[in-house]
Amino acid sequence: MSVTAPLGFRAAGVPAGLKSGGARDVALVVNDGPSRAAAGVFTRNRFKAAPVLWSQQVLAGGRVVAVVLNSGGANACTGPAGFQDTHATAETTAELLGDSAGEIAVCSTGLIGERLPMDALLPGVASAHAQLARDGGLAAADAIRTTDTVTKISFRRGEGYMVGGMAKGAGMLAPAMATMISVITTDADLTSEELDRVLRKAVSVTFDRLDTDGCMSTNDTVLLLASGASGVTPHPAEFEKKVTEVCADLARQLLVDAEGATKAIAIEVVGAAHEDDAVDVGRAVARSNLLKCALHGEDPNWGRVLSAVGTTDAVFEPDRVNVAINGIWICRGGATGDDRAKVDLRPRDVTITIDLSAGPHSATVHTTDLTADYVHENSAYST
C-alpha cells in the first residue's frame, strides 16, 4: 500500500544503475492533488546533504508536487557541485511533470562524500516518470533501500481518509530521526501549517526515540504530503493519532531491521520529574555499548544500566532508582533486587524499565543489541 494507499498519489521505483546488480534505485512519488500541502522534518546534523538543503527550501513554501528519491549515493559532503546535482534532479523532474522545480523535494541515501552519477540518475528519473502508477508505492519503497533487508511500508485508515507511508533505514539510526528517509502521504485535506504541527509531534515521539547506534545521519528526511483527494478534513487529534501510528509502525520496522541486531530493546523510563529527563535517561542507556553487548549475550547486566543512567543530569536519587528487565525488578533502590536468574532474555523483544522515583513523567526509547554482525557489516560497507 505504501505512499499510494491514499487517493491522489502515483509512484514508481526503477533501476537506474546507481546500485550495482540491477536493483531499483530511483523512486518518484507524485501528488496529483487537488491540494499539494506538505511539511518536512530534517536532520539536525550540521553537515546537511545537498538534497536536505534543497528540500528544506522547498518545504518552506509548504507545497510539494513530487518527491524524487535515490539510493546508491547520499550526495552529502559534495560541496556546491553536489547541490547543483540536486538542483538538476529537481529540474528534470519538474520538466517531466510540467511544474516548477521549487515544488519538487529531493531525497538521497547511500555513501557520503561521493558525487551522484547524473548520467544514470537523470534517465532513471525519466524512466520512473514513465512508470508512475496508482499501485507504484511498493516499487518506490523498494527503490529507496540501502542496507535494508526488507521494504518498509505502512498505512492507516481514518474517518473517510487514508494515511500511507514508506521508509528506509537500517544503520546510523539516532536522533534526530535515524538515517532514514520516509515519505508519508494522505488524501485528507489539511493546511501545510497543520501538517507541520502534526508531523513534528509524531516524529518527536516515534522516529526521534529510535537510537540503534548513536550515529546521526546527514540525510534524515521525513515528508508528509496531503492531496486532499478524499475531500475530508479530519479532526486534528484523530489525524495526529493516525500519522503517529504510521510513524511508529515504520520506526518499529526500522528497529527490527537494524544492522546485525538480534534484539529489539524498549527502554521505558518511568517516574521521571520531566519528560525530557525520561528521554535523556532512555537515550543514555540506549547508547551504552557495554549494555548492548550484554543483552546480545542475554546477560541481565543491570550494573551497566545504572552506569549509563548515572551519566545523565536527570533528577533522581541514586538509592531510589529501580530497574526491571523483562518484568523482573533485579535492581531496587540502586542495589541488588530480585534474582537475576529469573530474567528470561531469550525472546527477541526486551523491555528495560527504569523507575527514577522522581515524578510522574515517562518516555520510551528503542534500541537494539550490539553484535559482531553490526561490526562486520559496518567494517566493509564502502569497500
Place this chain on the structure above:
Amino acid sequence: MSVTAPLGFRAAGVPAGLKSGGARDVALVVNDGPSRAAAGVFTRNRFKAAPVLWSQQVLAGGRVVAVVLNSGGANACTGPAGFQDTHATAETTAELLGDSAGEIAVCSTGLIGERLPMDALLPGVASAHAQLARDGGLAAADAIRTTDTVTKISFRRGEGYMVGGMAKGAGMLAPAMATMISVITTDADLTSEELDRVLRKAVSVTFDRLDTDGCMSTNDTVLLLASGASGVTPHPAEFEKKVTEVCADLARQLLVDAEGATKAIAIEVVGAAHEDDAVDVGRAVARSNLLKCALHGEDPNWGRVLSAVGTTDAVFEPDRVNVAINGIWICRGGATGDDRAKVDLRPRDVTITIDLSAGPHSATVHTTDLTADYVHENSAYST
C-alpha cells in the same frame, strides 16, 4: 618500578580468592612518609561505588597513609551494606598499620552489583600487609587487573625525585577517566593542595581524553600520594610535567590494551575556537560506532567523521572543515579532497586530523576501533 619506584613506599599484591584461578586480587600500597599528602580525582558518574564514596571522604582530609585495592568485585550499587564492607576493609588495614581508617583509601574493580566476599578479602588484606616490600609495586599492579591483559606501570625521574604509577582498565573507558583505577606516587615533598592542582590538570589532558567505548564507570579513581622522602620540593611546572607524562603513559597503555581493539586512534582537532570545542568534537568522533567499525575495516570513511562532527555545537562552518586520515587530506572544505586510496590504514596507530578552521585551539582525544572481539568479550563478561 610502578608505585614503589619513589622512596618511602612499600606495596604488595596477593591472591585472596576473589578471582577464580588463584590470580592476585588484593593490593596494598603504603606511604611510609615522612609526608602523607595526597590528592584524588573520582568518577563523575552519579552512581558512585562504595569505595569511591569512602575515598572521597578520606581525600577531603588531604592525607593518605595507605591504599587498599581489590579486583574481582567493584562493590558498586551494593547499598549501605556495601559501604560497610568498604569501611571494614579500611578498618582492617588501619589496624594492621596502627593508623586511623580515615587515612586509608579504598579502590575496588570488577562486576557491579555484587557484594564482596569479605571472608576472603579481609584475610587477603592481612596477607598483603605481611608481604609489603619496597619492590612490591609490580605485584600490586598485577593484582588490580580485571580484563587487562598486561600490567600497566610507569615512572619518570625528576630533579632529585621520582614519580611512579600503576593503572588498570581495559573497557568502560570514557570520561571522566575510563573504568580505571590508578595510583601514582612520588617522593617529592608537596602539599595536598599542590598535589590536587597538579593531578586535576594532568588527568584532564590524559585519562579524561581517552574514550574507547563511551561508557563511564562507577569506580574510576586516580590517586596521587607524596611521601616527601626525597626531601625535594620540585618546581611546580616541572612536577606537573612529570605527573602528566606518567598519566599519559598509563593512559596510552590502557588504550593499547582496550578490549578487542586492533587500532589505537588519535583524533586531533585543530583550528578550534575554544579548547572545549576541540574536546567536544574529538569526543563525538571517538564515539561514532560507525566510524570505529570503518577504521577496523581499514576504510578511510571520512563521511562518518563529518557526520559525527556535525552533531556538536562547536564553532565551525561546514564548508570550511578539513579532515586528514594518516596525513592524507581526504576531505577539504567539507567535501571530497585528496585521493582516499592514498590513505594507508594498515598500521595499528591511526591519526585523524580535523581542522575546524575556526580558531587557534586544539585537543587530542584517543579511542580504539570497534571490533567483533569487543562484542564477544562484553557479551560474556559476567556469565
